[in-house]
Amino acid sequence: MATVTFHGAAQEVTGSCHLINIPGQAKFLLDCGMHQGGDAIERIGAEQFSFDPSHINFVILSHAHLDHSGLLPKLVANGFDGPVYCSTATTDLLPIMLDDAAGLYFRDIERENEKRERRGQDPVTPEYTEADVKQVLALCHGLAYNEPHTEQHGVSICLRDAGHILGSAIVEVSFDERGHPKKLVFSGDLGKQNSALMNDPDIVTDANLLLMESTYGDRDHRTLDNSLEQIAQVLSETWDAGGNVMIPAFAVGRTQELLYYLGQLHQQDRLAPWQIFLDSPMAIKVTEVYDRWLHTMDCKDVRALCETDKSFLKDFLPRLQTTTTTDESMSINKIKKGAIIIAGSGMCTGGRIRHHIKHRIWDKRNTLIFAGFQARGTLGRILVDGAKRIKLFGDEYMVRARIETINGFSAHAGQSELVQWASHFTSQPQLCLVHGEPEAQDALATRLWQEKGIEAKIPQLNQTIAF
Template sequence: MATITFHGAAQEVTGSCHLIESEALGRILLDCGMHQGGDVVSRLQDEDFPFNPTNIDAVILSHAHMDHSGMLPKLVHQGFAGPIYCTHATADLLDIMLRDSAGLYERDLERENLKLKRQGKKLVKPEYTMDDVEQTLQQCIGLDYGEQHDVGPGARLMMHDAGHILGSSIVELTLTERELNKTLVFSGDLGKRDAVLMNDPSLVRKADIVLMESTYGDREHKTKLDTLNELQSILSETWQRGGNVMIPAFAVGRTQELLFYLGCLHQQGKLDNWQIFLDSPMAIEVTRVYEKWVDLLAEEDIARLNLKHKLPLEEFLPNLFLSVTPEDSMAINRIARGAIVIAGSGMCNGGRIRHHFKQRIWNRNNTLIFVGFQARGTLGRILIDGAKNIKLFGEPYVVKARIETLGGFSAHAGQSGLVNWIGHFKPRPKVVLVHGEPRAQQALAERLWKEQQLRVTIPTNGDSLVF
């Protein structure tokens, strides 16, 4: 008998964390992610683990995005000493992302403590340090897709390509208790079919229980061609207005996909004379990791890029400039028109994109393009919901830039993709929807019942179920 308890991404999109307990497995976490939105210093203080980290035997990590991995250093800081199983590519991405996140956290904490010191208040102790990040990385054990690995006295792990970002995995766990086998499949974040650079999500066909994401359970995505045409139209209109374009982009996955699309437009002679700035040191590093693991990417798109061992961005997209230093970033502010600025963070809660908002969001000639999901409570979600006034660095700003959303860039499967993927399981497993907001989950549940007579469970935070 095994129990799953949901400690995050339950009727919400971020903070993925599910605890599995069984004789065959011990106590293992599926993901250990951070909730997105709000101030990171306050968030890390407020997010306590509802279990003792020293009692966790291992973590199985579906992929490197922070809403799935961001709490690992805090888990280690509080005593977790077990292995962290993930793909080799995910381990490489974690090396970049956790260090970057820790650096931002340390800077924010330093500013917060300086303010508290001036007010004569008690200082905030760090929830984790860079040493904890180093230890976290040492605990990672990289696996190949399709490789079987023992993770408990009666448990085997196999990872399959989820097609979401580089290294992303569908987790398959087989537990043997009292000579009976039970299989749990955790979708992680499922990619969409025909996504740029990524392979289609692997089809797993047998399980007793499936934990399936449901981020876009209530909508579909546009095709590659429709997305490319829509992007070209938005850029052309902004060019005619004499404006600039700001794109908050996730460093992993979305940025590389966006560069591919821009390169395609350039190759077709449809990009005008835009200057393109990748203003994210982390995204630049991540792009080099994509180069390293090019064999894991979709063959068709790699052939289109004429790749052998690396992404030749300078040839494919010659108007691309890589902004590494703060001085490089600030120099972009001197460009009055014709700049496409791709900068982190993807949900606008930090990073360099907020500095570009400060310079340009009040100008009606400019355009802000969202190419990824914006969680509740984030600045990105506030802007998509139509806010006309926002605060940046403590100062009020009016929002006059045009706001556009390109859903076709999503790295998640749409509703039909999710329905198709789960439909390959025979016989029908018990299905639990995670990683989605209630409206999306309910819409997906209704379609699954209508088309497949499949009843699903939608847990709330803290719920447990036995399988």
């Protein structure tokens, strides 16, 4: 009988990785993501596969975010050489994501080894190389939405639009097991309905096994109108206080949506004369990819303002300045007031946002806006939970800046939307909740049962379930 083993994102939000075993036919992974939070060298070094990567026939990638894709280079370094199936748009985004992550990782190792050399310690050996990253990209096969592809091991793969970020996919896997047809559906990360740029998630109605994310399984988001009002008010009050605004944002998805919302405020003449900085080389590259795929998105108001040879950012938010070099980034710190700074990483685990926080978190005139989920163990979560002091780059800082959370801008479906999406399945599949913290999963499981009579399992790490 076919089985699924949960090697990540089991009662946690990051590290998505699920091993499907169809005896005598195929072994494959749904995602191969890294955990977020903590030191990158220690984190990647600690990620050990509890299966033999050389025995994996193929990988199906739901989308490009690193908590779903970030361990692909290590998988290759440990012997995997099969195809990686993903959406066509994901093949455009993945090189940016993996190259950036690898660059940061190798630079961290170089700095660490310099310290170790001075101490007479053995150097750290990287868990993967640049060649492994290139090999991952060479193994990628882009699939169009809604067009089934039969893999050489007799497994049919069909990707649907998940509405989370550009290229995000709901994965449908169909196969015959001893003459009996079976179907597995993996939601990936589901987007919320009526998102600014993304289409609503596609509806699926049939499966034997459903793996569904549960990131926001314990709550619904504020409405978009309320969230726009909230950010407009926060920006206005920070402007009046003579401060600056910092917004940590993931390079893929969250950044583009934030720019769209700021563009909306600008188009409505509701944005004070802020200097707006996109201080993320990776996010700038990703936004250029979004430009190329703009025709597939749900944003007629943006397209109407755009000329075919221009970026929607330049047309929709002309006050935006992009900063790519380190010197340009550092120069932002000289601005005393009136700057909106959007930078990665989204959970403040690395990237330029940490430097901006260092320069501004101790000033009560400034505001730090969180517009997405903050996983346990990350600096973002520590700040959201009300820390009064934080440590950055070896120094301690008082937290005097205003901390605001605006969850209406999330790229994930809220509880009610998850319940609604699951209720469309008429085949009564076995349902397992993944990609969520225990409290969120318990709340979602309770509501699914009470309102829809749907029983949901909450797998533990490394647990195996037959279907």
